[in-house]
Structures are given as C-alpha cells and as structure tokens.
Amino acid sequence: MTTPTPIAVVLLSGGLDSATTLAIAQSRGFEVAALSFRYGQRHAIEVDAARKIAESRHVTRHIVLDIDLRQFGGSALTANLPVPKHDSVDQIGAEIPLTYVPARNTVFLALALAWAETLSSSDIFLGVNALDYSGYPDCRPEFVAAFEQLANLATKAAVQDGRRLQIHAPLINWTKAQIIRQGLELGVDYALTTSCYDPDDVGQPCGRCDSCLLRLRGFAEVGIPDPLIRPAQQL
Amino acid sequence: MTTPTPIAVVLLSGGLDSATTLAIAQSRGFEVAALSFRYGQRHAIEVDAARKIAESRHVTRHIVLDIDLRQFGGSALTANLPVPKHDSVDQIGAEIPLTYVPARNTVFLALALAWAETLSSSDIFLGVNALDYSGYPDCRPEFVAAFEQLANLATKAAVQDGRRLQIHAPLINWTKAQIIRQGLELGVDYALTTSCYDPDDVGQPCGRCDSCLLRLRGFAEVGIPDPLIRPAQQL
Numbered sequence: 001m002t003t004p005t006p007i008a009v010v011l012l013s014g015g016l017d018s019a020t021t022l023a024i025a026q027s028r029g030f031e032v033a034a035l036s037f038r039y040g041q042r043h044a045i046e047v048d049a050a051r052k053i054a055e056s057r058h059v060t061r062h063i064v065l066d067i068d069l070r071q072f073g074g075s076a077l078t079a080n081l082p083v084p085k086h087d088s089v090d091q092i093g094a095e096i097p098l099t100y101v102p103a104r105n106t107v108f109l110a111l112a113l114a115w116a117e118t119l120s121s122s123d124i125f126l127g128v129n130a131l132d133y134s135g136y137p138d139c140r141p142e143f144v145a146a147f148e149q150l151a152n153l154a155t156k157a158a159v160q161d162g163r164r165l166q167i168h169a170p171l172i173n174w175t176k177a178q179i180i181r182q183g184l185e186l187g188v189d190y191a192l193t194t195s196c197y198d199p200d201d202v203g204q205p206c207g208r209c210d211s212c213l214l215r216l217r218g219f220a221e222v223g224i225p226d227p228l229i230r231p232a233q234q235l
Numbered sequence: 236m237t238t239p240t241p242i243a244v245v246l247l248s249g250g251l252d253s254a255t256t257l258a259i260a261q262s263r264g265f266e267v268a269a270l271s272f273r274y275g276q277r278h279a280i281e282v283d284a285a286r287k288i289a290e291s292r293h294v295t296r297h298i299v300l301d302i303d304l305r306q307f308g309g310s311a312l313t314a315n316l317p318v319p320k321h322d323s324v325d326q327i328g329a330e331i332p333l334t335y336v337p338a339r340n341t342v343f344l345a346l347a348l349a350w351a352e353t354l355s356s357s358d359i360f361l362g363v364n365a366l367d368y369s370g371y372p373d374c375r376p377e378f379v380a381a382f383e384q385l386a387n388l389a390t391k392a393a394v395q396d397g398r399r400l401q402i403h404a405p406l407i408n409w410t411k412a413q414i415i416r417q418g419l420e421l422g423v424d425y426a427l428t429t430s431c432y433d434p435d436d437v438g439q440p441c442g443r444c445d446s447c448l449l450r451l452r453g454f455a456e457v458g459i460p461d462p463l464i465r466p467a468q469q470l
Contacts, residue, residue, distance in 0.1 A: 063306050071298050072350045096391045102352035103345055106389045110338055110345040115307045117337035137394040146385040153381050154341045156331045159372035 005031045008123040008168070009116045011108050012036050012062070014049030015195045016215055017127035017171055020183035022057055024170045025125045027186055033061040033119055035112050039104075040070035045203045049194040056189055065111060069101065085198075085208040096135050105138035109147050109167065116165070117157045124151075125168045131175055144169045176218025184222075191227040207233035240266045243358040243403070244351045246343050247271050247297070249284030250430045251450055252362035252406055255418035257292055259405045260360045262421055268296040268354055270347050274339075275305035280438045284429040291424055296354075300346060304336065320433075320443040331370050340373035344382050344402065351400070352392045359386075360403045366410055379404045411453025419457075426462040442468035 008030035010022045025032050036050040047064055054062040105128065112124045128139040137143065144167050151165040152158040158165055171179050183190065195215050196205035205212050205228050212229070219226040220235040243265035245257045260267050271285040282299055289297040340363065347359045363374040372378060383402040387393040393400055406414050418425065430450050431440035440447050440463050447464070454461040455470040 065303065065306060067302050067346075068300065069349060071300060072353045096395050100391055101349075102391070103349035103386075103389055106385065107342075107345040107349055110341040111302075114304060114336075114338035114342055118307045137391055138389045140388070143385070143388045146381070146388050150341065150378070150381040150385050151338075153375070153378045154338055154373045156335055156337070156372055160331050 005029070006123065007031050007033055007116075007119050007121040008125050009033045009035055009112045009119065009121055010125040011112055011127065012050045012054060013127070014046040014053065014193060015127070015211075016176075016183070016190060016193045016218075017129055017179060018050075019053045019127075019188050019190070019193045020179050020186070021125050021127035021171060022053065022059070023183055023186035023188050025123075025168070026057065030123060030125075032057070032059045033115065033121065034059045034063075035108075035115060036062070036064045037108060037111075038064060038066045039101075039107075040068050043194075043196075043199055045194050045199060049192060052192045053189075056192055063115065067107065067111075069104075069107070072102065084210065085206065086210070086213060087208070088213065096137065100136055103138070105136075105143070106147070109151075113151050113155065113165070117155050120157070122157070122163045122165050123168060124166070125170070127171055128169050129171045129174065129176075129179070131173060139172075141169070141172055144172065175221070176214055177221035180218050180222050194228070196228075205229055240264070241358065242266050242268055242296075242351075242354050242356040243360050244268045244270055244347045244354065244356055245360040246347055246362065247285045247289060248362070249281040249288065249428060250362070250446075251411075251418070251425060251428045251453075252364055252414060253285075254288045254362075254423050254425070254428045255414050255421070256360050256362035256405060257288065257294070258418055258421035258423045260358075260403070261292065265358060265360075267292070267294045268350065268356065269294045269298075270343075270350060271297070271299045272343060272346075273299060273301045274336075274342075275303050278429075278431075278434055278438075280429050280434060284427060287427045288424075291427055298350065302342065302346075304339075304342070307337065319445065320441065321445070321448060322443065323448065331372065335371055338373070340371075340378070341382070344386075348386050348390065348400070352390050355392070357392070357398045357400050358403060359401070360405070362406055363404050364406045364409065364411075364414070366408060374407075376404070376407055379407065410456070411449055412456035415453050415457050429463070431463075440464055 008025045012018045012034040034054045148167040157163045195211045197209040198206045216235045243260045247269040269289045386400040392398045430446045432444040433441045451470045
C-alpha cells in the first residue's frame, strides 16, 4: 500500500516570491493546489502570470477566486491612488506604504484554509518575506504564527479530526537574492512572474516601485539580470 | 467639538442571531456598517433577509460581497448534499454536522477586518453562539479570542496606528431564549429574519433542520410563537 501524496494549498500571486514558494512546496513532496485571487487589482496581469507559473510547474489544481476588495476601498493597488516610486531601494520608507491592502493576507489565508479543509490538506504555503519587503504587518513571523494558531481552533479538520494545520512561510527570513538562488535551483522560470505595482499597458514593469526595486537588487546580488526588466533599468 | 460616532462592522447573515447582534451594536452607541455575503448559499433568501433587516434598523452602509465558496466544495450549505433533519432538538448530534462550511467564520471575519480597517473602525460584531448551536468550531470563545489576537498583528491599524481591534461576540454564552428576549427589547423584527438551512421554494422554513429546531425552542421558552413558522410546526 502506498501513502497518497499529501496536498498543500499554495497562495500564488504571480510574483517572484510565490512562484518560488510553489517550487519549494513541490520539492518537499507536496502535490500543489494553487490559489490565486482577482481582488480588484488594477492589473489582471498578475492572474495571467499565476496561470502561466502553475502550468509551467504542472499544477493540475488551480483556482482563481474573485473577491472584489474594491468595495472596501483604501489601497493604491485596488483604488485609484498613485503608486509610490523611488530612484533607489534605500529610499523605501519605514512607514507602511500606500500599497498596503487592508487585511489582505488574512483574507487570502482564510480562503486557503477553507480550501485546504475540503481537500483534506493540512498544509498551506505562503510566500511572505519579512526582510526585503515593504513593511506590511501581515508579512511578519508573528502574523503567520497567529494565523496558524487560529487555523487550529477554527476548523473541523483540527478540532474534530485531530489534524495539525501548518502555515509554511519558507521565505520569511530570506533575502531576495537567497529566494532567487533557491528558485533557480528548483527550475523556476522567473520570466513568467510579475512583481511590478504599476506596469505599463503592455505589462512592462516600471522599474521604480518598491517591488521592482527590491527584485532588481535581488537579481543584481545573484549576478544575473532580471529577465523582466529592460537592460537600461537593471541595477 | 463633538466626538464622531464610532463605527462597528457587523456580520449580518439575515438570521436571528446576527439581527440581534446588529441591534446590540447600535444599543452600545455604534454606527453600524453591515457586511453580508453571497457565498454560494443555495438560498439567496438569506441575502434578502439581511437587506430587510439592515433597512429596518436604518443602517446606511451595507455591503453584500460575492465569494464563490462553491469552488471549494464540501458543505451541505454550498454543495448539493442533503441537509440533516430531526424530529426534535434532542436529536442534534455531538459531531460537527454536514452543514459546517469550512473556515466560514474565519473568511467572514477576515473580510470584516479589511472593511473595518478602511473605515477606521476598531470594532467588529459577530453573532456566534456557543450554547444553542450546531457544534461548529468557529463559534467558540477560543476561536473569537484567537481571531482578535490575529487582527491586532495583521493590520496597519493596530501595528502602526496603535488602535486596539476588538471582536465582539455578545451572544456567545446566551441561550436562544435570552437572545430573543434581548432582541425584542431592542425592537428587532424577527419576522424579517431567516434561519432555515432548507427552506422551500417560497422561503417557508422546513421546521426540522438544526437551525429551525433551535430557534423554535428559543421562541417556545420565551413563550411566543416564532413569527416565521406555521402554527402546526411550533413547539
């Protein structure tokens, strides 16, 4: 008798971090169920990237769920506010930026938990990172730990069936360069990802938002060009 | 200078408990922002009830958000499974029933938190009840406490702005009869609510699902008929 392959739900935004996280989940022996959201992002390009990444990694279960967070308002990524731009990564401030989406990771993890439970999965992977990041409160280790505690009180899976739910955030203490190195080792095709908060009409990254700058620095540290960014904008 | 009225986000399902919770939030001096969901319930009647309740309580902010939990499957309330029926309330089992929706209250609270943050509200009200209930894990005090802890780690409101977010579950230790008495005192019109898991085509409750039976017993204890149920089905 063979043990069935365990399933992990992986939150897949279409960005560099979540693509790497998906590959890590696979490398740890999980069959991946990928979950993406159309939450009123101004750029549906993220969902396209998520689809391409899932396909390139042979993921057979991929749900793209609609939740219209625009109804709540309040973020540069969902409302009509300007995305902050900088000339270098050192100018990224200590304050939580305008691009913060209220309670986003709480909402995404809650929905991942719902799906995990129906799949009889005990494992959720999330590509948050507390180092090379934009200062969002819901990307910190204490947030991830608190959600794991909640999950083990909230669900029939844990309370009645005695399963221990785990929230994995394998990138949480890594630099962007470490993330990229790990992803390259696992065969992640970063040309399929998208990270920019403010791409142009044809999907070309701006190269100057927090997300672009952090990513560019990561590739510069690894010593290879970011496959998404024009040569003139490389660091 | 007058202090602005504080806003509370109230989860409003259209049922007896959430209607009472809304009235309690108002009685405590909050301006209510009501949040309801179309989550693939087989019975859209719940959303209609929520709208009528909100209107009857003069709530000006009411969002009905679509989330298609059917994509995940796994519950009698969203999938095509039979709703369990009983002849009396004593037959309701100790097991978590089929009507359990995976992680539902986690998902609903997460979205309430997102809205609370954009409204600069520090208060969320939830009509869960751990006494006369169907044994759902996400209706227990420890679940509510864990979510409150999470909320205070997850949000810019708490982490940067120093607001203390509170999850209020005023009914959590009350019997259904206590809930009904409190609601009647606050002028709740229970004829507008709906609780049945399996109403017929014209919205008439079945009178035999867990939710109908618990409600009927509550009204019987208060000594008045349930305004929704036909005389022959009253306890």
